[in-house]
Amino acid sequence: xxxxxxxxxxxxxxxxxxxxxxxxxxxxxxxxxxxxxxxxxxxxxxxxxxxxxxxxxxxxxxxxxxxxxxxxxxxxxxxxxxxxxxxxxxxxxxxxxxxxxxxxxxxxxxxxxxxxxxxxxxxxxxxxxxxxxxxxxxxxxxxxxxxxxxxxxxxxxxxxxxxxxxxxxxxxxxxxxxxxxxxxxxxxxxxxxxxxxxxxxxxxxxxxxxxxxxxxxxxxxxxxxxxxxxxxxxxxxxxxxxxxxxxxxxxxxxxxxxxxxxxxxxxxxxxxxxxxxxxxxxx
Numbered sequence: 407x408x409x410x411x412x413x414x415x416x417x418x419x420x421x422x423x424x425x426x427x428x429x430x431x432x433x434x435x436x437x438x439x440x441x442x443x444x445x446x447x448x449x450x451x452x453x454x455x456x457x458x459x460x461x462x463x464x465x466x467x468x469x470x471x472x473x474x475x476x477x478x479x480x481x482x483x484x485x486x487x488x489x490x491x492x493x494x495x496x497x498x499x500x501x502x503x504x505x506x507x508x509x510x511x512x513x514x515x516x517x518x519x520x521x522x523x524x525x526x527x528x529x530x531x532x533x534x535x536x537x538x539x540x541x542x543x544x545x546x547x548x549x550x551x552x553x554x555x556x557x558x559x560x561x562x563x564x565x566x567x568x569x570x571x572x573x574x575x576x577x578x579x580x581x582x583x584x585x586x587x588x589x590x591x592x593x594x595x596x597x598x599x600x601x602x603x604x605x606x607x608x609x610x611x612x613x614x615x616x617x618x619x620x621x622x623x624x625x626x627x628x629x630x631x632x633x634x635x636x637x638x639x640x641x642x643x644x645x646x647x648x649x650x651x652x653x654x655x656x657x658x659x660x661x662x663x664x665x666x667x668x669x670x671x672x673x674x675x676x677x678x679x680x681x682x683x684x685x686x687x688x689x
Contacts, residue, residue, distance in 0.1 A: 465484055465488055466535075467489065467532070467535030469485075470485050470488075470489045471503070471510065471512075473485060473500050474500040474501075474502070474503045474512055474514075475503075476500065477500065477501060477502070478499050478500065478501070479499065479500045480497060480498070480499055481498045481499065481500055481514065485498075486498050489530075489532070489535075489537060490514070490530060490537070490540065491537055491540070492516070495518070496516060496517050496518045496519055497516075497517040498514055498515070498516050498517070499514060499515045499517065500512070500514055501513035501514055501515055501527070502563075504529075504563050504565070504570065504597070505531075505565075505568070505597060508533070508599055509531050509532060509533045509538065509597070509599070509600070509601035510531065510532040510533070511529060511530070511531050511532075511597055511601070512529070512530050512532075513527065513528065513529055513530075513543075513561070514527075514528050514530065515527055515528070516528060521547070522547055522548050523547065524545055524546070524547045525545065525546040525547070526542055526544070526545050526546075527542070527543045527544045527545070527546070527559050527561070527572070528540060528541065528542055528543060529541050529543055529570065529595070529603060531597065531601035531602070531603065532601070533600075533601050538600070538601035538602065539601060539602055539603055541595075541603050543559065543561065543570075543572045543593070543595075544557070544558075544559030544561075544572055544574045545557045545559065545574075546558045546559055549577040549579075549586060555576060555577045555578040555579060555586075556576075556577040557574065557575065557576060557577065558574075558575045558577070559572060559573065559574050559575065560572075560573045560575075561573070564658065564659070566658070567596075567658025567659065568596055568597040568598075568658075569594060569595070569596055569597075569606065569658055569659040570594070570595040570596075570597065570603075571592060571593075571594055571595075571659070572592070572593045572594075572595070573590050573591070573592050573593075574590065574591045574592075574593065575588050575589070575590050576588070576589050576590075576591070589672065590670060591613070591672055592613075592640050592641060592670075593605075594606055594607060594610075594640065594659050596658075596659070606657070606658070606659050607636055607640070607659075608632065608633070608636065609632070609633040609636050612633060612634075612636060612637055612675060612678045612679070612682075613637055613640070613672065613674065613675050613678075614674070615674065616674055616677055616678065617678050617681060617682075619681065619685065622681070622682060622685045627686055627689050628649075630682050630685060630686040630689075631649075631650070631686065632650070632653060633682055634679050634682040634683055634686065635650055635654075637671060637675045637679065638667055638671075639654040639657070639660050640659075641664070641667035641670040641671070642661050642662055642663035642664050642667060643662065643664055643665075643666075643667045644662040644663070644664060644665055645662070
């Protein structure tokens with residue numbers, strides 16, 4: 407009997423740890439994934455040193471930014487809906503990361519299944535993982551020749567002055583020459599420390615719409631001169647006039663490259679420049 411009790415005791419001691427290992431895991435072995443809504447782009451998880459398991463939180467801002475490490479990567483639904491705050495219609499592809507400090511600035515393309523397909527370029531800014539602003543910058547779709555025009559865009563970024571330059575090209579069919587004619591419009595966007603996209607130009611309306619003479623009333627001759635020449639500066643004209651040269655070289659977006667940019671001016675710009683010049687000469 408004594409020998410039997412000893413054997414039963416040994417069997418019992420072997421069964422106890424085995425039954426514990428098949429039960430619920432202890433809290434110290436559970437790995438919790440932390441949702442990261444910060445500017446950090448490194449993976450972060452809370453995990454016990456007793457385990458090598460690692461989980462990825464696909465709803466974190468870190469995971470969202472990592473998608474932009476691969477240009478033209480397709481963004482999944484959770485990234486579009488959670489961070490870009492858009493409905494998942496069409497395809498959205500990552501483009502560039504322009505800024506990471508003090509805010510994140512990213513570019514992405516929304517491809518819409520309309521006609522031959524339209525690609526829309528957007529910029530989005532974030533702080534602490536939250537969307538601050540989102541702006542459409544340009545569109546791209548193929549030209550259809552004599553039946554209609556097309557659109558395209560290009561962009562560049564000056565990281566020193568935080569200036570995003572977007573060139574939108576319109577492709578139209580010219581009946582007289584029987585060929586496509588391309589005209590370009592340049593837009594400037596400055597990214598503030600708060601993450602807002604603003605136009606750094608003093609007089610952007612000269613390029614955006616036809617002005618009325620009453621809008622020029624009260625401006626000095628010096629202001630009118632700057633207003634009239636600002637479109638030339640945007641297209642990279644090299645000023646010979648000392649006053650204009652000094653004024654525009656003080657602007658972070660000005661990049662002097664050309665001796666003549668007349669062919670770059672839009673019809674709206676040409677009309678406004680003519681009007682401003684008339685008012686300037688009458689003073």
